[in-house]
Each structure stands twice: as C-alpha cells, then as structure tokens.
Amino acid sequence: MAAEKILVVEDERIVARDIEKRLKKLGYVVPASVASAEAAIEKVAEVRPDLVLMDIRLKGPMDGIEAAEHIRTEYETPVIYLTAYADEATLQRAKATEPFGYIVKPFDERDLHVAIEVALRRQLSETAIRVALEKEKELSELKSRFWSMAAHEIRNPMTSILGCAQMLERESNLPEERRREFLYMIQQSVRSMDQLLNDLLEIGRVEGGSLKFEPAPLDLEQFCQRLVEEIQFSAGAHQRIVFHYQGDCERAYLDQKLLRHTLTNLLSNAIKYSLGSSLVYLDLVCTDQQVTLQVRDTGIGIPLEAQRHLFEPFQRASNVGKVPGTGLGLTMVKRCVDLQGGQIAVESEVGAGTTFIVQLPQHEPVNSQLQRTVSG
Template identity: 80%
Template sequence: MVAERILVVEDERVVARDIEKRLKKLGYIVPASVASGEAAVEKVAELRPDLVLMDIRLKGQMDGVEAAEQIRSDFDTPVIYLTAYADDATLQRAKATEPFGYIVKPFDERDLQVAIEVALRRRLSETAIRVALEKEKELSELKSRFWSMAAHELRSPMTSILSCAQLLEQEHHRLTEDRRREFLYMIQQSVRSMDQLLNDLLAVGRVESGSLKFEPASLNLEEFCQRLVEQLQFSAEPDHHIVFNCQGQCEQAYLDPKLLRHILTNLISNAIKYSPHRSPVYFNLTCVEGEVTFQIRDTGIGIPPDTQKHLFQPFQRANNVGQIPGTGLGLTMVKRCLDLHGGRIEIESEVDVGTTVIVRLSQHQQVDRQLERTMLS
C-alpha cells in the first residue's frame, strides 16, 4: 500500500523536525517541510501532497489561514491546522477555510495519527461523493440527449414513410411507374434507418445493463466475413460495391461472433453511408502470427480533425455529414464491443479523401484469456 504524502508547514525548525520524525514513524511520507505560507502554496503546486499540516502563525506576509484558503481554492488539498494558541478572530478565519482538522500543541503521536486518518478518510468520502454526483449529472445529461436524439431520428423516417404512403394512396393513378418505385424505395430506406436506430438503442441498453457478454466461439473467419459482406451488400444501395480480400490462415479463430458482427457491421455500414455513389468500399481481412486485422477503407467525405478527438463519445457526429442520417452511437458501440473483446482500433481520415479503420484482435481470444486466468491464479 502506498503511504500518504504529507507536507509540513512550520516556521520553528525544531518543531518541524519533530513533526517530520513523528510522521515518518507513523508510516507517512514527508516530501518537504517549509516555513512560510508562500512556500506552502508553491510546494503544494509542485508536489501535490495528500494532506498539509499547517501552522496558523507563520513568518512572512501570508499566515497559515491565508495559505490554507489559497490551497483549498487552487488545489482542493485538505489542510489540518497546527497551533499552540489563536485568538477568536483568527479561529473564525480558520473555520471559514473549512479545515479537515485542528490540533493544539503540544500533541502526542496518537492525536496526530487520529486527526490525519480522519482527514484522509473524509477526503476519500468527499471525493467519492463528488465523483458520484458528477457521474449522475453526466448520466442525466446523456439520457436527456439520448431521448431527444431518439425522438428526432425516429420522427424523420416516420414522416417520410407517412408522406410517401399518402402520395401513393392519393395520387396513385397519376404517378408513373418510376415515381411509384421512387416512393417505395424511400419507404424502404426509412424503415432501414429506423431499424438501425432501434438496433443501436437496444445495443446501448444491453451494454448499460451489463447483459452484453464476451462469449468466444470457434470461427472460420473468412467464411464469416464473406457471409457478412453478402448480407450487407444485399441491403446496400445497388451502386455501392464491397470489395472483400482475405490473406493468411483465417480458417480457425476463437472470437465472439455477436460482438464481431456488431463491430464490422457498424464500420462497413459507415463506410458505405459516407461514401459517394458508385464508389467501392474495401474490406481486408489478414491473419498473421495469431493476430487478426480487419481493415475497412472508403473514399468518402472523411472526418474533420476536431471531430476525430471525440469519435467514441455517444451522439458525436461530424459537422460535414449534412443530411446523411445517423445517431452518433455506432462508433461508441464499436469501442464498447472492442473493449469486451480486448481489441484495438485505429482510424485515419482526411476530409474529402476518405477514411481507413483498422481493428486488431487476438486470433485465439478464448485460449489467451484461459492462459491469463491460469497465470493470475
């Protein structure tokens, strides 16, 4: 266990050495001892200790109370006051800085240790509460954005379906065959968009509930990818062609087929969606020395540099997507699935040039995890 680091602020050198000796005897680390408030602020900024033992009466322009107030404001480091005497006005000033303890000199080691342990425990509790509140706030904001996005994304295809259906009903006799087919195609595309959104929402729900598990199985990766390409090619627009290529020994692998399907479906669908008409999407599978590499490359709109920093955050979409539909959940789910799989992802993209995504996985995940468990036991 790592010992806590405590900064001593005491202008009487003999007293300071005595406190250092007691702290070290109790098992704490004293990274520094200073004699002024100004030096205390500087050392806290430099060393970031876990706790400061602060004498109230210090030489110099800044006393212990002023130093503690600045330390709390700038670094949020807990402070315990040490003093032999202080008048009422000074005590009131000290209380206003919300100290984590107050020890009156002279004190014994037991008093010192109790005060320090109580302060450190309080610090841990306050940190845990603050983190919990921040997460709760973040979750609340995320849920609000989630439902707002879901409502918006569902409303758009539903409106298209309703409009097309009404036109087909009301203008049926006046519409040409090509026009009717166009409306039917728009209805199909809207249904696919809604289906993708619902799949993303259900996947997010499974991740948040913990029901999305890592369950590897024996796979012939080349056949798996070929079947996936056929399915995606069938649902893609006719003028988009997926060019699949396989290299290496990919007939035997232990990977999770559900997670892998979700990863590859999202990445290939994105490549198709953000590519111009009649442009191919290249999907390469490589198996070398126990590592599987999936590469998906397109010549589409690309991802702006400022967006690339936030690619895996929920609901993040680039500002160059225009009217192309999407939820901003696909890459978030890809990253979650990869984390469960123990994989890595690299994305290289240039606006108006295209995007290349590389996913790397161990070819024998099940065996690797068994070995890891054996080594840890």
C-alpha cells in the same frame, strides 16, 4: 506504498524541528518546513503534499487561517491546525475554513499520529465521493444528451411521414408519379425509424450488459465470404465488395455475433459513403495471436474534426449531405470491439476515402488451454 508527504508550517524553529523529527519517526515524509503563510502556499504548489500541519498564529501579513483557506480552495489539500491558544473569534474563523483537525500544543506523538491518520482517511473518502458524484453527473448529462438526440432523430422521419400523409389526403388529383414519390418518402422514413430503434436497442443491450462476449470456434474465411455476399446482394450491382484473406483463418476463436455487428456496420457505411460505382475492400489477416480486419473505401472521407468524435452517439460528419444515417453504427462497432478486447483505428482523408482497421486477439478454447497445460 509511498509514505504520505506532510508539509510543516511553523514559525518557531525549535518546535518545527521537533515536529519534523516526530513525523519522520512515524514513517511520514516531510518535503519541507516553512515559517510563513506565503511560503506555505508556494511550497504546496511546488511539492503537492498530502497534508499540511499549519500553525494558526504566524508572523507576517497573512496568518495560518488565511493560508489554509487559500490552500484548500486552490489545491484541495487537507489542513490540520496547530495551536497553543486562540480566542473565540479566531476559532470561528478557523472553523469556516473546514480544517481536518486541531492539535493543541504541546502534544504527544500519539495525538499527532491519530490526528494525521484520521485526516488522511477522511481525505481519501471525500476524494472518492467527489469522483463518484462527478461521474454520476457526467453520466446524467450524457443520458440527457443521448435521449435528446434520439428524440430529434425520431422526430425528423415522423414529420416527413405526417407531411406526406397530409398531402396524399388533401390532394386527391395528384399525378401517379407524384403520389409514388410521397409513398416512397413514407417508406424511407419508416425504414429510418426502424434502423434507429434497432440501433438504440443494440446499444442499450451493450450498455446494460446483456450483450456479452462469447467466443466459439469459427471458420473466419467462410464467415466473411458469406457476409460479403449478403451485403453485396443488398447493395446491388453498381457497387462491389472485394474480399482478400491471408493466413490460416479457418480455425479462429471469436464471437460471431459481435463480429457480425462490427463488419456489417463498417461495410454498409463503406458502401453508403462511396462514390458512384467505386469498390469497397475487406482484407482479413489471421495469425495465431491476432485477427486483423481492414475495411477500405475510396468514398467521401471523414473530416479531421469529425474523426475525434467518431465513436460517440449521434455523431455524423459535416460532409455526409443527405445520405441517411443515425450516427449510432460506429458507436455500436466500438462497443463490440471493446467487448472482445480489441482495438479499432481509422485513417481517412476528405475526398480520398476511409480505412477502418480492427485488431482482435485470438482467444483459445478452454479445452485447448487445459490440453496445453497438461501436455506442458
């Protein structure tokens, strides 16, 4: 571990040299020793020390207290004051800057060491607490935004259902075709809400830790072929999924459940955002160390700005128009890929289509690892 850097601010040169010598003997690094408050502020910005030993009484327009206040505010660097004597008013000013300690001159080596170690440990504790509080605040804001968006997404189909139901109730002489339109809108809104709730529950399982990575032997070629047939059946005859594979994909060792979540979302999106009767491609490449899955379409594409936030909850591109969706599918995909220790990338151009590339490491069964260890 690198030794802590301590900046010495002392305008009496002999005292400064003595402090430097003691610090180096104790194992600390002294990147510089300066004699003025202004020089101290410049040096802190330059060398970013872990601690500053600051003489309260410094010659010049700015004293050590003013310099310490600036250093703590701008750089959050802890300061220990060095003082031989100070009146009550000066001590009160020093307290207001929240120093990490005082050392009264003359001092011995033990006092110096104890004061420095206490200050450094306090700084570590305060930094850890500050980071934890910032993370808690970020998490709280994320949860608030998440549920606000969820409420918004649920409210839209509920409003549609209510409006259609009221029209059906008020207009008793509606033409049959118009009545069917309202019923169809109600059904679509219910399906939308059901999909949203399912997505929320799945993401909740991931975030709560109940969705775990459980790899098992898998004939990946057969798995993909069957999944393509299922999704193809739902998509209908106007869109077709083309499946290609390469390598030995019959003896993979992956999590089938996480893989199903991943491919179902990617293939469904590819179909949903494709144009007319365009093709969707699923390419599978298997090696001993890695499985690569590529889902490609020639649909509407994703704008560059949307790609930066693609895997965040409720994020939908500006060009999706009236195509239904919750903005949670790709969030789920990313979580599933992360759980498997994999990576996901996207290549897309508006109007030219989108390609998602998922790379998953091959995980060997425990008994295979043991067998290899024994035989080796």
